[in-house]
Amino acid sequence: MPSFRNVAAPYWAEFIGTLVLTAVGLGATAQSLTSTSSQQTEAISSSVAWGTAVTLGIWISEHVSGGHINPAVTLARTVFSGFPISQLAGYIAAQTLGAFAGAFLVWINFASSLAGLEHKGHGLHPATGAFITSNEVGLGLVNEITATFIFVMALFAITDQTSNAKSIAPLAQGLAFAGSSLALSSPLQLALNPARDFGPRVFAAFAYGLDVFADHSFYFWVPIAGPVIGALLGAFVYEWLVKRDAEYHHALEEGAA
Numbered sequence: 580m581p582s583f584r585n586v587a588a589p590y591w592a593e594f595i596g597t598l599v600l601t602a603v604g605l606g607a608t609a610q611s612l613t614s615t616s617s618q619q620t621e622a623i624s625s626s627v628a629w630g631t632a633v634t635l636g637i638w639i640s641e642h643v644s645g646g647h648i649n650p651a652v653t654l655a656r657t658v659f660s661g662f663p664i665s666q667l668a669g670y671i672a673a674q675t676l677g678a679f680a681g682a683f684l685v686w687i688n689f690a691s692s693l694a695g696l697e698h699k700g701h702g703l704h705p706a707t708g709a710f711i712t713s714n715e716v717g718l719g720l721v722n723e724i725t726a727t728f729i730f731v732m733a734l735f736a737i738t739d740q741t742s743n744a745k746s747i748a749p750l751a752q753g754l755a756f757a758g759s760s761l762a763l764s765s766p767l768q769l770a771l772n773p774a775r776d777f778g779p780r781v782f783a784a785f786a787y788g789l790d791v792f793a794d795h796s797f798y799f800w801v802p803i804a805g806p807v808i809g810a811l812l813g814a815f816v817y818e819w820l821v822k823r824d825a826e827y828h829h830a831l832e833e834g835a836a
Contacts, residue, residue: 589644589666593673594680596640596648597774601681604632605779609689609709612696622761630757637749646749649772650674651810655731659814671774678778682710686786703794704787710779712802713795714768723805724812726763727771730755731813732821739822771809776802 608625637646645662647653650671656662686693693706714722733755737744744751760769770776780799783791792799 590669590673592640592643593647593670594677596636596644596646597674597677597778598681598684600632600636600648600772601678601775601779602632602684604629604775605682605685605709609685609693612693612705612709626757626761629760630753630755632753633756634749634753637752641749644670648674648677648774649806649810650774651727651772651806652731652734654807655735655810655814658811659735659818674774675778678774679782680778682779682782685709686782703790707783707787707791707794710783711791711794711799712768712770712776713798714801716796716798716801719768719795719798719801720805722763722769723771723801724809726759726769727806727809728813728816729763730759730771731810732817733759733813735814735817736821770802771806773803773806 608628633648636648640646640648645656647656647670653662653667653670653674657664657667689709693709696705698704698706712719734752736742737748737751737755739745742748756771759771763769777799780791
């Protein structure tokens with residue numbers, strides 16, 4: 580019979596992997612927010628930092644839990660790759676708690692700098708920009724769906740057993756994330772991961788008030804729904820269109836050989 584430690588290992592891996600993802604990515608965001616930089620430099624540095632964060636988070640957790648570190652990815656794996664549905668809720672909880680803990684670590688490191696940001700007394704405290712995404716609801720939903728669709732389709736291709744990129748999967752997935760973010764988001768305004776926004780948003784609610792949930796017409800649901808829809812679409816396109824067609828042609832080539 581497996582021990583409690585054996586059973587808990589993948590959930591701890593998802594927790595720690597998502598914590599690293601969030602701490603590195605939000606730390607870069609906080610760095611940009613509290614420093615003077617041009618918008619172009621901010622967009623590039625944010626996307627590269629989040630891509631690096633994805634790589635590090637996956638490298639830490641992949642060999643234990645599969646390195647999902649993203650509830651949308653876990654759901655897509657459940658629907659299309661046979662991931663056990665019995666582990667779905669546990670993975671999502673671990674990822675969200677890991678993101679919350681990552682936000683707390685960033686707040687500890689940047690508390691004085693964030694406190695120094697001028698708050699004019701109305702609206703959200705500007706420090707919340709280090710933790711949450713925000714956009715116009717319709718545009719944000721389109722961006723989240725589109726970017727996550729591309730990212731997850733690339734992720735499924737990279738981690739396919741026949742992929743040449745499998746040996747460098749964490750690095751390739753980080754590159755895919757950075758490319759999707761840089762190409763399709765406004766600076767600092769794209770999540771591609773429900774845990775990345777919701778966990779830090781809950782932390783920001785404790786630190787700066789519950790208005791973080793009402794911001795931009797209750798935008799908080801967009802970084803949850805958008806990545807889930809985009810991930811399912813991306814996984815479907817790869818598994819049912821790209822992969823099946825590739826398998827058919829591989830079979831034809833083997834038959835001809």
